[in-house]
Amino acid sequence: AAGVIQSPRHLIKEKRETATLKCYPIPRHDTVYWYQQGPGQDPQFLISFYEKMQSDKGSIPDRFSAQQFSDYHSELNMSSLELGDSALYFCASSRGLARLETQYFGPGTRLLVL
Amino acid sequence: RKEVEQDPGPFNVPEGATVAFNCTYSNSASQSFFWYRQDCRKEPKLLMSVYSSGNEDGRFTAQLNRASQYISLLIRDSKLSDSATYLCVVNERGNQFYFGTGTSLTVIP
Numbered sequence: 001a002a003g004v005i006q007s008p009r010h011l012i013k014e015k016r017e018t019a020t021l022k023c024y025p026i027p028r029h030d031t032v033y034w035y036q037q038g039p040g041q042d043p044q045f046l047i048s049f050y051e052k053m054q055s056d057k058g059s060i061p062d063r064f065s066a067q068q069f070s071d072y073h074s075e076l077n078m079s080s081l082e083l084g085d086s087a088l089y090f091c092a093s094s095r096g097l098a099r100l101e102t103q104y105f106g107p108g109t110r111l112l113v114l
Numbered sequence: 115r116k117e118v119e120q121d122p123g124p125f126n127v128p129e130g131a132t133v134a135f136n137c138t139y140s141n142s143a144s145q146s147f148f149w150y151r152q153d154c155r156k157e158p159k160l161l162m163s164v165y166s167s168g169n170e171d172g173r174f175t176a177q178l179n180r181a182s183q184y185i186s187l188l189i190r191d192s193k194l195s196d197s198a199t200y201l202c203v204v205n206e207r208g209n210q211f212y213f214g215t216g217t218s219l220t221v222i223p
């Protein structure tokens with residue numbers, strides 16, 4: 001079965017650079033979530049989209065922005081990167097509200113900021 | 115105070131043992147509860163949702179206690195393949211989810 005696809009899988013950037021992470025949800029899933037997981041930490045909810053509209057906002061820094069496109073894929077744009085942004089970024093998708101439907105995670109993008 | 119708290123462990127148990135994890139949440143209005151499993155450097159995968167009446171899936175049993183605001187996961191007859199980090203996840207409202215820090219389990223031959 002098709003799963004959530006994230007690209008790139010690994011990314012190395014330098015401080016103050018920008019990065020764009022992409023997420024392709026499972027077909028027919030209309031909700032996308034972004035999480036940040038630092039080393040040895042739990043995933044922190046950043047932001048979610050439902051039907052191309054932002055549905056919830058968590059601990060996403062102002063330097064980050066995200067959107068969901070008409071084909072339901074989502075992009076997380078990160079600017080002025082800092083060393084502390086080094087983390088594993090997961091995208092998850094669900095069909096409708098994930099408190100009612102299972103949330104499936106992608107394999108993650110590992111970002112290293114030097 | 116974190117929204118969701120777990121004992122990080124590690125729990126080291128022999129094969130065949132029974133092990134239980136607890137997780138507490140701070141918001142009494144929380145609506146949905148889940149246990150996820152995360153293997154090293156991999157994505158979290160849903161293990162089971164947790165319902166008020168409790169639910170069982172094979173060797174795994176999940177319980178929810180709304181009065182005391184905690185959920186539990188019981189693993190019976192532990193297998194080597196059960197070694198992982200178990201994450202407690204709580205949905206307070208909408209599409210926002212809070213993860214616990216995870217409980218590390220190692221099953222020893």
